Amino acid sequence: xxxxxxxxxxxxCADIEEYVQQxxxxxxxxxxKRLFEEHIEYCLPCDKKIEFERRFKEIIRLKAKxxxxxxxxxxxxxxxxxxxx
Amino acid sequence: xxxDKQKEFAKLIEPHLPSLYNTALRMxxxxxxxxxxxxxxxxxxYRALDQFQKDTNFRAWVFRIxxxxxxxxxxxxxxxxxxxxxxxxxEFFLYKRLDETVTxxxxxxxxxxxxxxxxxxxxxxxxxxxxxxxxxxxxxxxGFSYNEIAxxxxxxxxxxxxxxxxxxxxxxxxxxxxxxxxxxxxxxFLPKK
Numbered sequence: 001x002x003x004x005x006x007x008x009x010x011x012x013c014a015d016i017e018e019y020v021q022q023x024x025x026x027x028x029x030x031x032x033k034r035l036f037e038e039h040i041e042y043c044l045p046c047d048k049k050i051e052f053e054r055r056f057k058e059i060i061r062l063k064a065k066x067x068x069x070x071x072x073x074x075x076x077x078x079x080x081x082x083x084x085x
Numbered sequence: 086x087x088x089d090k091q092k093e094f095a096k097l098i099e100p101h102l103p104s105l106y107n108t109a110l111r112m113x114x115x116x117x118x119x120x121x122x123x124x125x126x127x128x129x130x131y132r133a134l135d136q137f138q139k140d141t142n143f144r145a146w147v148f149r150i151x152x153x154x155x156x157x158x159x160x161x162x163x164x165x166x167x168x169x170x171x172x173x174x175x176e177f178f179l180y181k182r183l184d185e186t187v188t189x190x191x192x193x194x195x196x197x198x199x200x201x202x203x204x205x206x207x208x209x210x211x212x213x214x215x216x217x218x219x220x221x222x223x224x225x226x227x228g229f230s231y232n233e234i235a236x237x238x239x240x241x242x243x244x245x246x247x248x249x250x251x252x253x254x255x256x257x258x259x260x261x262x263x264x265x266x267x268x269x270x271x272x273x274f275l276p277k278k
Contacts, residue, residue, distance in 0.1 A: 017176045021250045025224070027231060052180045052194055059198045060225045060256070063206035066110055068103045076106075077099055080124070084091050084131050 011039040016046045020053055094131050101144055105151055108222050111210055112155050122158065126151040145229065149237045152219065163215050169255065179257040186270060200269065201260065209259040217252030224249050 008015075011032075016039055022028050023036050040047040105126060109119035130137075130150050137146055156163065175181070183194045210218055223229045223237060234245045264270050 020176055021253065022246075025231070048194075049177050049180050052198075053177070055195045055198055056179065056253075056257070057225055059201065060206060060210075060221070061228075063201065063203040064107075064111065064210055064222070064226050066103075066107045068106055073099070073102050076102060076120075076123075077095055080098075080127055081087055081091050081095055083124075084094070084128070 008035065011035040013039075013043065013046055016040065016043070016050070020050060023050070024053055024057060090134065091131075094134055097143055098127060098130070098147065101147055104144075104227055105147065108148070108151065108227065109155070111207070111218065111222055111226075112215065113159075114211055122151065122155055125158070126154050129154060142233065145233045145237055148223070148227070148229070149239075152237055159215075169214055169217075169251075174251060174254045174258075176254070178254055179261055182261050197264070197269070201264075205260065205263050205267075209256050209263065212259055213252055213255055217248050217255060220245055220248040221252040221256065225253070 011019075016036065019028060019032060019036055023033065028036060040050055102123070105123050106119060109122040109126075110116065113119045113122055126147065130147050133150070137143065179197070180194060183197055210221065213221065219238060220234060223234045224231075229237065231242055231245050231249075234249075235242050238245070
């Protein structure tokens, strides 16, 4: 990391682009998180993008799940137990 | 006769079966193979149960076995990683494309996401190269942390992050391409000008 970045007082739109995924996964350190949130507080275009990405993550989770019926799970578990030795 | 060990294992594994099955399905692309993969995983987990340290993360432990079992079984098929172009792997890909094309700006861009079919999302995921698919599934669908994923796939944290971020960007690109192909980008989603 450059000394310029280390001493950064505020984030610009490029920083938001760089850290968006880490922000959404909640792995940014406290300082970067604070700078990130300060920026999206006043930058509406960035705020909108972040909201979209947040929703994107949720949609992937919701729509990629296979809803396995309880009966199927119970059946599989029973089969498994019978076959374990 | 069901032994105590079997009962203990059944109790441990039951809450994770839907997740294991779901991940197996996305990795193998079909139900029969997914069932075989889960079955093999469970046998291995059962046999190795003594090695599992109580009070550690059972879910991550069993997913690690699933991933290893998958890689062993599909070694041939996955030996040659698919070539992926990283040229236009920009951040906010979908958002920017929608921004360029949506004429009625009042239509929230999130609506595009809501309108995607489950099958579109599953197909897009299925088309991701397996290294990316695995990490996206583990993080975004199954909710594992970066550290847990690093442990499950036996890779450094940096690898997890770069695969995850690239995987998500690719996913957006695939979904955008489906949307265009299937005609979702019409009418109110017309190009500007």
